[in-house]
Every structure is written in C-alpha cells, then in structure tokens.
Amino acid sequence: xxxxxxxxxxxDFIEGDFSSTWDALAGVQNxxxxxxxxxxxxxxxxxxxxxxxxxxxxxxxxxxxxLSDHLLNRDSNYFIRLPGLCxxxxxxxxxxxxxxxxxxxxxxxxxxxxxxxxxxxxxxxPVLLSDxxxxxxxxxxxxxxxxxxxxxxxxRPTDHLKWVRSSEGDISLKVRTDVxxxxxxxxxRDSALSTRGLSLAYLARPRPGxxxxxxxxxxxxQTIASLIDKMCNREDR
Numbered sequence: 001x002x003x004x005x006x007x008x009x010x011x012d013f014i015e016g017d018f019s020s021t022w023d024a025l026a027g028v029q030n031x032x033x034x035x036x037x038x039x040x041x042x043x044x045x046x047x048x049x050x051x052x053x054x055x056x057x058x059x060x061x062x063x064x065x066x067l068s069d070h071l072l073n074r075d076s077n078y079f080i081r082l083p084g085l086c087x088x089x090x091x092x093x094x095x096x097x098x099x100x101x102x103x104x105x106x107x108x109x110x111x112x113x114x115x116x117x118x119x120x121x122x123x124x125x126p127v128l129l130s131d132x133x134x135x136x137x138x139x140x141x142x143x144x145x146x147x148x149x150x151x152x153x154x155x156r157p158t159d160h161l162k163w164v165r166s167s168e169g170d171i172s173l174k175v176r177t178d179v180x181x182x183x184x185x186x187x188x189r190d191s192a193l194s195t196r197g198l199s200l201a202y203l204a205r206p207r208p209g210x211x212x213x214x215x216x217x218x219x220x221x222q223t224i225a226s227l228i229d230k231m232c233n234r235e236d237r
Contacts, residue, residue: 004202007054008194014047018181025142035141038118040177045115048184051191052093054198063196068096070187071107077161078183080106087112092201096187106161110175113137134170140177151178 005013018040025036055064071078079098087108089095095102095111102108109127114137117125127135151157160176206213 004200007050007198007200010050010200011047011188011194014043014050015185018043018047019148022142022178022181023147026145026147029144035143037139037141037177038122038124040141040181041114041124041139041175042118044177044181044184045111045118047181047188048095048111049093049115050200051184051188051193052095053200054193056093056201057199058196063191063193063198064094064096066191067187067193068098070190071096071183072098074183074187075156075161075179078105078107078110082106082109110137110180114139114175136170136172138172138174140175142178146178148178148182151182 021036022040051067052064055067058064068079078096082104085103086105087095088103089108095107097105097107113125113127117123124137124139129135157176157179159174160179161173163171163173165171
C-alpha cells in the first residue's frame with residue numbers, strides 16, 4: 001500500500017489548488033466579501049514549507065541555497081534583516097536565507113506570523129513590539145479580474161511587502177498573496193527541486209515512543225463496524 005504521495009505530486013496539488021481557486025474567485029464579479037485572503041496566504045506558506053522540507057534532504061545545502069537565491073532575485077525585501085530575531089525555524093527544515101541565519105530576516109517573520117497563525121487560529125499573528133507598537137500583516141485576496149496569469153503583466157507590483165503606519169503608530173506590512181505564491185512557485189521551478197532526487201521525511205503516526213494510535217487494524221475494523229451497525233439499527237426504528 002502506497003501511503004505517501006511523491007514530492008512532485010504534492011507540489012502539483014498545492015500549486016493546482018491555489019491557481020484554480022484563485023482564478024475561480026477572480027472570475028466572480030459581484031462577490032465582495034471572502035476573497036480567500038487568509039486561505040491563499042496559508043497555501044503559499046505550505047508551498048514554501050514543503051519545498052524547504054525537500055531541501056532538507058540535500059546534504060550539500062545547494063538546493064536550499066538555490067531556492068534562496070532565486071527568491072532573492074525576485075524580491076530582496078524577503079531577506080531584509082529585522083532589528084531582532086523573529087522565528088527560530090524547525091529541526092525538520094530550514095527556511096531560505098541570505099547568510100547563515102534566517103531567524104532575523106523578513107522571510108522568517110512572514111512564515112511565522114502567516115503559517116503558524118493561519119494553521120492554528122486562522123488569522124495572522126500580531127506582534128506587540130517592545131515599545132508597545134503593534135506590527136501586523138495585511139493579506140490580499142483574489143479581486144475580480146485579477147487572474148494569476150496577469151499579475152506580472154505590467155511589471156512587478158510595487159505594493160507587495162509595502163509598509164504603512166497607522167495614526168496610532170502601529171506598523172502594517174501589506175502582503176500580496178498572489179505575488180508571494182508566484183515568487184515561491186517560480187523559485188521552486190527555477191531551482192529544479194523535483195529533478196534533484198530529493199526526498200521528503202514524511203510525517204507519520206504513531207511517533208516513536210508515543211502512546212497514541214496503539215491499536216490494531218482488527219480492533220479498528222471492529223469498532224467502526226460496531227458503530228455502523230448501531231447507526232443502521234437506529235435508522236431502522
């Protein structure tokens with residue numbers, strides 16, 4: 001039984017789901033709310049994470065370096081060094097970086113605030129800075145007529161990763177989720193990650209030494225069969 005999809009299939013699914021859904025929403029004229037802002041941001045960051053997990057299997061580090069270089073060529077603002085550390089990464093994968101450490105670069109903050117926020121509470125995480133100023137991200141969605149194939153038609157949009165300050169002094173950074181996704185997609189393609197023979201360390205259950213999922217297939221089958229029988233008997237009454 002084949003339980004895990006190949007890395008290329010996973011990347012294709014992520015890209016296809018984003019592209020199809022974005023263009024479908026962009027084709028709806030009179031639908032003003034719920035333009036997929038949060039959903040698209042999360043999808044772009046999952047895309048980046050899978051790419052980084054692939055790069056982790058390259059002992060030379062060249063795959064991650066190439067991915068970083070291509071992303072840098074698209075927008076150096078991803079690698080602005082912030083005044084302090086933002087996200088320490090994971091033991092399972094490293095984020096793109098310019099230099100040895102990505103934890104104080106913009107890409108680390110974007111990944112942490114978007115990916116972790118969307119995955120756990122379905123909103124990007126706001127940051128209360130040391131002087132009481134709030135730093136937050138503003139995410140865009142699929143506006144009518146804004147199809148993915150047209151995003152760079154008139155050149156690179158200048159409002160991606162553009163910051164504004166509110167009258168209260170809070171700092172907001174605009175993140176164009178279409179530009180973010182396309183930057184990640186094209187960096188993955190140009191890095192040729194799918195042709196390097198890279199592999200994914202797939203997540204698995206149960207984890208080694210875990211107390212969870214400690215039952216057999218026969219026990220599971222009996223439990224499910226029992227539940228189905230009870231439901232059928234209830235419907236027959």
